[in-house]
Amino acid sequence: MAKFKVVFLIIGGVSIVCFSFFCLPPKGYQNKKKNRKAVASKNSSIHNFPKGIDPDDYVFCFSDEFNGTTVNENIWNRRRRLSTDTNSIDPNSLETIKVSNGILSMATYTAPGKIGSAEISTDKLYQLRYGYFELKAQLSSGVGNGSAFWLQTPKTLVVSNPFNPAMAGAEIDIFENGISNGINKIYYSLHWNGYNAGEARSITFTDLIPGVYNGFHTFALEWTPKKYVIYVDGVQRIKTDTIISHLPEFIILGIGPGGFGGNGTMFPNPSSLLVDYLHVYNRRPEVTLFGDTDYRGWVSNGLQPGAYTTALLKAKDAFNSDISSVEVPKGWKLTLYDKDNFSGDSLVVDGVDVYNLDAMENKTSSLRIVKN
Numbered sequence: 001m002a003k004f005k006v007v008f009l010i011i012g013g014v015s016i017v018c019f020s021f022f023c024l025p026p027k028g029y030q031n032k033k034k035n036r037k038a039v040a041s042k043n044s045s046i047h048n049f050p051k052g053i054d055p056d057d058y059v060f061c062f063s064d065e066f067n068g069t070t071v072n073e074n075i076w077n078r079r080r081r082l083s084t085d086t087n088s089i090d091p092n093s094l095e096t097i098k099v100s101n102g103i104l105s106m107a108t109y110t111a112p113g114k115i116g117s118a119e120i121s122t123d124k125l126y127q128l129r130y131g132y133f134e135l136k137a138q139l140s141s142g143v144g145n146g147s148a149f150w151l152q153t154p155k156t157l158v159v160s161n162p163f164n165p166a167m168a169g170a171e172i173d174i175f176e177n178g179i180s181n182g183i184n185k186i187y188y189s190l191h192w193n194g195y196n197a198g199e200a201r202s203i204t205f206t207d208l209i210p211g212v213y214n215g216f217h218t219f220a221l222e223w224t225p226k227k228y229v230i231y232v233d234g235v236q237r238i239k240t241d242t243i244i245s246h247l248p249e250f251i252i253l254g255i256g257p258g259g260f261g262g263n264g265t266m267f268p269n270p271s272s273l274l275v276d277y278l279h280v281y282n283r284r285p286e287v288t289l290f291g292d293t294d295y296r297g298w299v300s301n302g303l304q305p306g307a308y309t310t311a312l313l314k315a316k317d318a319f320n321s322d323i324s325s326v327e328v329p330k331g332w333k334l335t336l337y338d339k340d341n342f343s344g345d346s347l348v349v350d351g352v353d354v355y356n357l358d359a360m361e362n363k364t365s366s367l368r369i370v371k372n
Contacts, residue, residue, distance in 0.1 A: 047279065049132070050234040053222055057302075058132050058281035065277050066104045071097060071120060079119040079252065104275040106255045108145050117256030118273075127153070127248040130283035134220040135275060139177050140255055141213040142271025146178035147255035149219055153247045159194040163201070166295040166355070168192065169245035174221045174230060177212075184212050188230050190243045205238045216276055225288040225327065226299045246295050246327070246353075251278070285329035287369050289313075293324045293356045305332070305369045310340045313367070323364040327353045333370050340365040 049055050064075055071078070078097065096118035098105045106118035135149050153169035160167060171191035188205040209232055222229040225246065229239045255273040286304060291297030300318040308316070321338075326349055328334045334349040338360065347360040351372065357364075 047281070048234070050220065050222075050231045050236065052229075052236065053132065057284055059284055061128065061131065061280040061282050063277060063279045066099050066102055066275065068099055070099055071104070075122060075125060076120040077123055077125065079121045079123070079254070102276070104253075105272050106147070106253065106275070107272040108140075108142070108255060108257045117254065119252060119254030119256070121152075121252040122250040123152075123154075123252075125250075127250040128280070128282060129246065129248040130223050130225060132220065132222050132279075132281040132283070133174065133251065134218055134279045135174070135253070136216050136218045136277050138216045138274040138276075139213050140271045140273050145255060145257045145271050146176060147273040148176040148252070149174045150176075150252050151221070151223075151245075151249040152252060153245065153249045155247060156192065157194050159196065159199050161193075163193050164294050164296070165192070165243055166246040169247035169249055170243045172221065172223065172228065172245065172249065175219045175232075184208055184210050186212060186232070186237075188238055190228075190240075192243055203240075203242060205240075207232075207237050209237075216274070224283060225302070244299075251280070253278075285332065287329070287332065287334055288327040289316075289318045289323045290325040290327075291319060291322045293361070295325050295327070295353075295355060297322070297324065303369055305371055307342065307368050308366060310365050313364075321364050322362050324357055324361045325353075325355045326357070331372050333372050335368045336360050336364045337366045337368075338363040342366050342368060 047055065047058075047060075049058070062075070064072060096107050097120065098107075106120070108117060133151070137149070140147050151172040151174070155168040156171050158168040169192075171189075173187070173189040173191070176187040176189060177185070186207045186209055188207065189202055191200065191202045193199055193201045212232070217233050218231070220231040220234075222231070223245075225244065227239060227241050228244070230237050253273070253275065255271070257271075284302075286302030288302060289300040291299075298317065298319055300313075301316045303316055310321070314320075323336070326334060328349050328351055330351045332351055336347045336349070336357070338344040338346070344365075345360070345363070347357065
């Protein structure tokens with residue numbers, strides 16, 4: 001199991017309204033597949049989810065099997081790696097990102113006196129809130145470079161005190177690696193409150209996985225309103241309920257010399273991160289209740305359409321009547337009642353997230369959920 005190293009932690013609250021989001025495949029996307037054992041499918045039960053995940057909780061969004069000859073621009077943007085290296089060449093050139101024989105190759109690259117890196121992201125093409133993300137990849141073992149697979153929202157740059165993930169989300173690192181930091185070591189991190197020195201905050205989980213640099217391995221994240229769970233080769237490595245983002249986020253893959261990887265002058269040319277596939281699933285639509293405003297406090301289990309008395313709400317981890325904020329999928333209607341028999345004062349929440357229930361705060365005794 002993972003070893004845990006807590007760097008810093010702050011939790012607070014800032015009021016905000018977020019809108020429910022459900023991922024659709026990128027415009028023009030076609031899901032071409034090879035004959036693979038674990039190909040993503042519109043029937044999520046076909047996918048080989050790790051033990052402990054209920055396939056019925058997830059709905060297929062898209063997969064990239066990298067069957068073409070170039071990166072699919074309906075899914076990916078080429079992304080400039082943040083760098084202060086004045087010798088950096090333009091990143092993401094034909095020398096650093098290639099697709100061939102069903103494999104994406106992302107490579108560090110040197111020209112005379114120059115250094116290049118490779119990063120791609122789904123930013124500005126699509127993003128989703130909550131889901132299951134699985135990458136099959138062979139990590140680079142080159143000294144002096146680092147590679148990573150992570151989620152991020154544009155608001156990760158926002159600095160706020162106290163911090164609230166519902167306002168700014170968090171950078172969710174499904175893996176980071178750099179052999180200069182230790183053979184067979186993998187790092188899983190959360191970053192928030194911007195990236196400025198003195199303000200930025202992070203938590204890093206350090207893991208040792210023998211043989212992780214040998215051949216292809218799967219790296220996966222389950223992200224729900226209550227937790228993050230990271231798996232390597234189907235085995236749970238970490239589980240945490242800390243700094244849970246409640247905003248849609250986009251996906252990033254990248255490799256580059258220096259930085260996390262160590263001394264950028266030491267890496268061989270080229271040094272590559274190889275990717276076999278990416279599979280992405282939405283978490284099924286559900287209503288989530290929170291015990292405090294701004295999506296803080298206790299978090300309920302997901303609620304499907306139906307009628308819920310006080311007893312049924314407690315069975316879903318909705319404690320007492322202390323409901324102060326809600327997340328409601330688009331196209332669903334939630335009606336809150338202050339009596340246990342679906343009567344008395346009520347409030348209708350129609351397909352939107354509400355950070356503060358105002359007059360109904362801490363008064364809900366029963367509720368109904370319907371699809372419009």
